[in-house]
Each structure stands twice: as structure tokens, then as C-alpha cells.
Amino acid sequence: MSIEAGHAGLIRRIAINTGAGYVPGMNAVIMGAALAAGRLGWEMIGIRDGFDGLLHPDRYPDGGLLTLSPELVENLDPAGSGVLGQSLRVDPFHVRQVTEDGMVEEVDMSDQLLERLKAENIDALISVVGGRGLSILYKLHRKGLNVVCVPRSIENDIAATMVSFGFNSALSFTVEMLDRVRQAAQSARKIGVVEVLGEQAGWLALQAGIAARADVVLIPEIPCDLQKVATRLKEKVTPRRPYGLVVVAEGATFIDDPNEKTQTSSFKASLSPLATGEASEHVIHRTGHAAETVANKLQLLIAEETYPLVLGPWVRGGVPTAVDRQLGLGYGAGAVRAMRSGKYGVMMAFAPPDIQYVPLSEAINKIRTVPLDCEFIKIAQSLGICLGREL
Amino acid sequence: MNNQANNSSAPTGTVLNIQRYCSHDGPGIRTTVFLKGCSLRCKWCGNPESIRQKPELAYDPKLCVGKKECGACLKPPCPEGAFYVIDGPDDKIHINWDLASNCGEETVAVCPTKALYLFGERMTVDQVLDEVEKDSSFYRTTGGGMTLSGGECLLQPDFSAALLKGAHERGFNTAIETACNVPWRFVEQVLPHVDTMLHDHKMTVPERHKKWVGVDNKRILENFKKAYETFPNIDFIARTPLIPGINADEEHIRAVLAFIRPHKNVIDYELLPYHRFGLGKYEFLGWVYELDDYKSPSPELVAHLQAIIDEAFGRSGKTATT
Numbered sequence: 001m002s003i004e005a006g007h008a009g010l011i012r013r014i015a016i017n018t019g020a021g022y023v024p025g026m027n028a029v030i031m032g033a034a035l036a037a038g039r040l041g042w043e044m045i046g047i048r049d050g051f052d053g054l055l056h057p058d059r060y061p062d063g064g065l066l067t068l069s070p071e072l073v074e075n076l077d078p079a080g081s082g083v084l085g086q087s088l089r090v091d092p093f094h095v096r097q098v099t100e101d102g103m104v105e106e107v108d109m110s111d112q113l114l115e116r117l118k119a120e121n122i123d124a125l126i127s128v129v130g131g132r133g134l135s136i137l138y139k140l141h142r143k144g145l146n147v148v149c150v151p152r153s154i155e156n157d158i159a160a161t162m163v164s165f166g167f168n169s170a171l172s173f174t175v176e177m178l179d180r181v182r183q184a185a186q187s188a189r190k191i192g193v194v195e196v197l198g199e200q201a202g203w204l205a206l207q208a209g210i211a212a213r214a215d216v217v218l219i220p221e222i223p224c225d226l227q228k229v230a231t232r233l234k235e236k237v238t239p240r241r242p243y244g245l246v247v248v249a250e251g252a253t254f255i256d257d258p259n260e261k262t263q264t265s266s267f268k269a270s271l272s273p274l275a276t277g278e279a280s281e282h283v284i285h286r287t288g289h290a291a292e293t294v295a296n297k298l299q300l301l302i303a304e305e306t307y308p309l310v311l312g313p314w315v316r317g318g319v320p321t322a323v324d325r326q327l328g329l330g331y332g333a334g335a336v337r338a339m340r341s342g343k344y345g346v347m348m349a350f351a352p353p354d355i356q357y358v359p360l361s362e363a364i365n366k367i368r369t370v371p372l373d374c375e376f377i378k379i380a381q382s383l384g385i386c387l388g389r390e391l
Numbered sequence: 392m393n394n395q396a397n398n399s400s401a402p403t404g405t406v407l408n409i410q411r412y413c414s415h416d417g418p419g420i421r422t423t424v425f426l427k428g429c430s431l432r433c434k435w436c437g438n439p440e441s442i443r444q445k446p447e448l449a450y451d452p453k454l455c456v457g458k459k460e461c462g463a464c465l466k467p468p469c470p471e472g473a474f475y476v477i478d479g480p481d482d483k484i485h486i487n488w489d490l491a492s493n494c495g496e497e498t499v500a501v502c503p504t505k506a507l508y509l510f511g512e513r514m515t516v517d518q519v520l521d522e523v524e525k526d527s528s529f530y531r532t533t534g535g536g537m538t539l540s541g542g543e544c545l546l547q548p549d550f551s552a553a554l555l556k557g558a559h560e561r562g563f564n565t566a567i568e569t570a571c572n573v574p575w576r577f578v579e580q581v582l583p584h585v586d587t588m589l590h591d592h593k594m595t596v597p598e599r600h601k602k603w604v605g606v607d608n609k610r611i612l613e614n615f616k617k618a619y620e621t622f623p624n625i626d627f628i629a630r631t632p633l634i635p636g637i638n639a640d641e642e643h644i645r646a647v648l649a650f651i652r653p654h655k656n657v658i659d660y661e662l663l664p665y666h667r668f669g670l671g672k673y674e675f676l677g678w679v680y681e682l683d684d685y686k687s688p689s690p691e692l693v694a695h696l697q698a699i700i701d702e703a704f705g706r707s708g709k710t711a712t713t
Contacts, residue, residue, distance in 0.1 A: 093492060096432065096605070101574060103430035103546075104605035106443070135489040138472065365475040365487055 015122045017047040019090045019129035023152045023166030025320035025328035026082035032332025034068040044068040050087035054116045079319040126335045138360040141345040148335040149347040157201035159366030160358045161349035168323040170315040178212035182245045191244035191306040195291035198249030201369045205249035215244045216386040220251035221370045224388025230301035232386040404550030406514045417566030417587045419535025422523045427511040429542040430572045432605040441542035446511035448494045454506035457482030463501040516553045536564030548577040555584035571614040587626045595646040619654040627657040634665040635688045648703045660700045
């Protein structure tokens with residue numbers, strides 16, 4: 001491999017880790033970063049399982065750190081699962097452990113983390129994280145960590161970038177599954193109600209629903225009126241076309257039904273303040289709840305049979321699409337370029353056609369939701385897709 | 392307030408909540424005092440605000456008047472980025488729980504409407520008992536009294552012992568709810584002042600206990616056994632939070648019965664069907680709820696397992712069928 005001449009600053013050894021939750025394309029980011037670092041003559045170290053490999057090296061017989069040599073990276077399968085693994089949560093400020101006295105507690109290990117990085121001569125970190133991880137990395141940056149974040153999100157809800165890697169793979173798989181559900185609904189003469197990921201942002205439901213030509217798409221940004229949805233379905237589901245397809249994001253909300261009261265506990269839950277009420281209203285009760293709710297209510301409102309299906313977590317796995325491979329490689333290489341320019345405390349962002357970086361302070365506390373006047377909404381309306389109510 | 396409240400040598404404790412008119416935490420009508428801090432991390436915990444021992448930030452959006460009218464928390468001394476407003480018509484404050492994790496009294500003080508407040512308050516023994524005293528007439532007529540719950544009330548042994556002793560001195564029946572994952576010396580210090588001990592048998596197999604609760608159950612079972620034998624006059628009531636797929640099975644129920652039945656002072660075994668009502672509080676605290684896709688047990692399953700217990704205790708009722 002030829003070494004790119006130029007300014008390499010003081011950095012010679014950098015690290016990369018990945019946050020909680022698998023997203024297709026993790027290896028592509030690692031590969032992109034390691035190859036770009038290699039061309040600068042920098043050594044790239046992978047931290048296993050979030051920060052665990054650094055904070056708890058004793059748990060790893062082969063060591064908690066992995067040197068991402070050019071030879072290793074060359075042979076890394078971009079379609080494979082993340083070579084570094086993940087932990088449940090990447091939060092060195094609240095590390096759960098059991099004391100000598102047998103008590104479980106959370107301790108702040110952020111200082112130890114910075115010390116360990118220093119002891120390993122690691123100058124800077126590339127962290128592949130979701131929305132919440134950005135806040136934690138921002139906190140670490142304020143404590144002195146040189147960090148560049150790469151946004152990953154299945155739901156594409158990170159505001160500061162047009163596209164997070166992982167979204168396109170999830171979208172492709174979702175469309176493929178919706179096509180199958182559509183065919184199954186057609187042969188069974190039923191209405192398929194499919195729940196897809198999207199707690200606060202409906203991009204996946206909306207874009208997949210358009211691509212699969214769904215009859216109805218329900219997203220968190222548009223509280224839906226199921227009476228109106230039923231009326232539209234009655235028009236669409238006819239003896240000549242005796243089937244339907246409804247796509248519902250897991251965080252879809254409904255216009256208040258005065259006949260339905262929020263369930264409250266008469267026992268333990270009532271003992272603590274805030275157990276019910278406003279704080280609980282937008283909580284996702286469990287995977288499948290949205291599909292079940294919509295399917296059951298629609299079946300009561302129209303003379304057709306519905307069946308709920310949950311795609312949810314399935315779309316987190318699988319092979320990355322060409323778009324995600326390119327994006328992952330681009331983000332990884334771009335993160336090294338940011339470091340080379342001395343940019344820290346930033347997140348990589350795709351602003352077509354460029355890959356840029358934005359300060360973490362501007363990337364946190366924002367969610368990229370679907371604007372009601374966006375092009376995808378207009379497309380859906382033009383195609384006659386019901387969005388839950390009149391806009 | 393009683394004079395002792397100002398006595399600096401009197402133990403103080405962190406109290407999460409004092410709940411009046413409780414009927415499930417021991418005999419009669421009771422006042423339950425929730426102490427803050429727990430030594431386990433049950434994935435199904437319905438009271439996550441009770442887990443950490445120190446007071447922590449809580450937020451009631453209903454009381455927030457928004458950025459235009461107030462916005463006090465968007466400025467120092469509140470940490471940068473901890474509080475924010477989303478673009479759009481919603482003017483209310485949102486909280487970045489990761490950046491607000493160290494916010495305490497200084498932060499709460501800036502909020503004029505008390506939308507920001509703290510879960511947990513330092514209280515003296517007499518402050519708590521004066522609150523408990525308000526329902527003393529109910530205790531006399533129903534045989535009720537004060538129950539210490541949590542969190543884990545045995546994690547504050549000085550405070551708990553003083554509270555229970557004080558309750559006895561005022562003539563109240565006393566009870567505690569505990570999982571007993573504490574050193575025996577804590578148990579030993581508190582139990583002399585207890586009339587009823589409600590205690591959790593969450594899981595039978597140690598490895599599974601560790602997986603779902605955070606530690607294995609070896610010390611817990613040792614403490615239970617020692618408590619049954621050392622304190623014969625206490626009424627012990629065993630309990631199991633019943634979660635399908637985790638512990639809602641005959642094997643666990645029968646194992647618990649085998650453990651408790653040799654001890655005559657274990658007077659009952661109760662099932663607490665799992666519910667998800669605490670889920671909103673995880674959002675409120677910025678915590679991840681790890682038991683995402685579990686359902687409450689069916690009434691039929693609860694009835695079936697209850698019948699096994701009734702049969703073991705020689706009570707009339709339906710006979711258990713398999």
C-alpha cells in the first residue's frame with residue numbers, strides 16, 4: 001500500500017469503535033477508516049464491544065483491542081457483520097458492575113476510559129453511533145476526547161445528515177418484504193398490516209410504503225384517524241381487488257378516541273408518581289403493538305379480514321446495499337480526513353454530493369422527522385396513498 | 392415538626408415517595424415509604440426511579456410553560472445541551488438525559504413551575520413518621536401500619552431500623568418489602584423491628600437469576616433461610632413477580648414452595664403478575680427498558696400457579712392441574 005504524503009499532525013495511533021445495535025454496513029465504515037488511516041501511515045486500533053475492550057480487557061482472552069492491519073482490513077467482508085462487536089449500551093458514564101459486596105451499581109468510568117486511551121497511545125477515536133450515542137460522545141469530547149462520530153441509523157432520524165448509513169439497506173429489505181406481504185394478502189384476500197421501525201420518524205414506513213404501493217401509510221408525524229383510514233380502505237378494497245396493504249411505523253399515533261381510556265394500574269404502578277399520564281402516552285408498548293392496534297381496529301370498522309405482521313427488528317441485520325457500502329466507506333474515510341484536518345467533536349454528514357462534518361453540539365438534541373410539505377408526502381398523495389388523515 | 396427532626400445525630404435517609412392507603416403491602420390499611428437505592432437490576436423493574444440511591448432529576452412536561460414564557464433551564468447554571476426545544480410549534484422543554492445526568496438541586500431551583508424536580512429527598516426519621524402518623528386511625532381499625540419498600544430498604548439499614556423502631560414506639564404495625572441482596576449484618580440490624588417481611592423469590596436457578604437480575608441468588612437464599620430461623624416471630628410472605636418466559640412456570644413455583652414450606656413462619660406465597668406500567672418512567676429517566684417484548688401472564692396461567700400454591704398451603708380452591 002502506498003503511503004499518502006502530507007500532514008499527519010501528531011496522530012499516529014487512532015481507534016474505532018461501534019455503538020449498540022447492529023446496522024448493515026458496519027464493516028464498510030471500519031474498512032474505509034482503516035484504509036484511509038493506513039495511507040497516512042497511521043495505526044488503526046479497533047475497540048471490541050463499544051468501550052468494553054478498553055475498560056474490561058480482562059474479559060477478552062485475545063485482548064480487548066484489535067489491530068486493524070491493512071491485511072486484515074483487505075480481507076474484511078464489507079457485507080459481513082461488524083468485526084468489532086457491540087455492547088448493549090456505550091456509556092462510560094454509567095458502567096454497570098457488581099461490587100465486592102455483591103451489589104449491582106453503575107459507576108462513572110469516563111476518567112478511566114480517557115486514561116486507558118492515553119496509556120494505549122491512542123490519540124483520537126472514530127465512534128460509529130446512533131442518535132443517543134452522539135450525546136455521550138459529545139460529553140466525552142467536552143472532557144478532552146478527540147472524537148469524530150459516524151452516524152448510523154436504521155430509521156434515518158439523525159437530523160444533521162441527509163442519510164445515515166444502514167437506512168438504505170433497511171429500506172430495501174422492507175420493500176422486498178412488503179412486496180411479499182402484498183402477494184400473500186392478494187392470495188388470501190385479506191388486508192396485511194405491517195409494522196416497520198420508526199419510533200419518532202416515519203421515513204422507513206413512508207419511503208417503503210411508496211415503493212411497495214401500499215394503500216395506507218401511518219407515520220408518527222401524522223396522527224391518524226382510523227375512521228378515515230377505514231373509509232379509504234372501503235373504497236380501495238373491492239370484489240375486483242379484494243386485498244390491501246397497510247404500513248404502520250411503530251411510533252404511529254392516533255387521534256384521540258374518546259371511547260378509549262388509557263389503562264391505569266390499581267396496584268404497584270400507582271405507587272410512584274408519573275407512572276401514567278402524559279409521560280407514558282408515546283411510549284412504544286412493545287414490538288407489534290402498533291400493527292395489532294391498527295389491524296384489530298380496522299377489522300372492527302370494515303367488513304374485511306386483517307392480519308398484523310411485524311418486520312421490526314429483522315431489518316437490522318442482513319447484507320448492506322451498494323448505497324450503504326459506499327456511504328460506510330465514505331464516512332469511514334471521511335472521518336480520517338476530518339482528523340487529518342484537526343477537526344474533533346464533529347459528526348460526519350452526507351450533504352449530497354459532499355460528505356462534510358458538523359459540530360456534535362449541532363448534531364444532538366434534534367430528530368430528523370418527515371416534514372409535512374416534503375416531496376415524499378406529495379408523492380404519496382399523488383399515488384393515492386392514504387396517510388391517516390387529510391393534510 | 393418534632394424536635395428530633397433537627398437533631399443532627401438522628402439518621403436521615405433518601406425517600407422516594409410516601410404512599411398512603413396501601414392495601415397490598417402487609418396487613419390492613421398501610422402507608423408505604425419507598426426508599427431510594429437498589430442493589431439489583433431486575434430487567435422488569437416497574438420503579439426505575441427507585442434504583443439509584445442519590446436524588447435524581449425528573450421532569451413533568453405538563454407543568455412546563457415553555458421557552459417563550461420561561462426558558463430558564465436553557466441558560467447557566469444548567470449544563471449546555473441538557474435542555475432544549477425542538478423546532479416547530481411545540482415550545483416545551485425537552486431533556487437530553489445523558490447531558491442532564493448530573494443535574495441536581497441547582498438545576499431544579501431555576502424552574503419556577505416545578506416541572507423540573509428531584510426523585511428522592513433526604514428526610515429525617517421523624518419527618519417520615521409524622522407523615523405516616525396522619526393515617527394512624529386507619530391502622531388502629533384495620534391492623535395496618537407502615538411498610539418500608541424501595542428500591543431496597545435494607546440498603547439504608549440505620550435509617551430503616553430507626554424508622555421501624557419509631558413506628559413500633561408509636562404503636563404501628565411494621566412491614567418491609569425486600570429482595571435481601573445485602574450483607575447479613577444489614578438484615579440483622581433491621582429485622583428486630585419488623586412484624587411482617589415480604590420477600591422476593593425471583594428466580595430459582597442461580598445463572599438465570601444473574602442473567603435477569605444482575606447477581607446470582609446464593610446470598611439472597613442464605614439470608615432468607617437465616618432470617619426464617621433467627622426471627623421466628625416475624626410473619627414472612629414470599630412473593631414472585633410473574634413473567635411469562637422468565638419465571639412463570641410450575642418448576643419455579645414448586646421450587647419456591649419446597650424452600651419455604653419447611654418454615655412455619657412463612658405464612659403465604661403471593662404472585663405478582665408482571666405489568667408494563669412503569670415503562671413511561673424509563674423514558675422519563677432516559678433509561679433503556681430491557682424487557683421490551685414481554686407480555687403480562689394470562690389470568691389462566693396465574694390461576695393455575697395460584698392453585699398450586701393454595702394446595703401447598705392447604706387452602707381450599709381449585710386443584711392444580713397440569
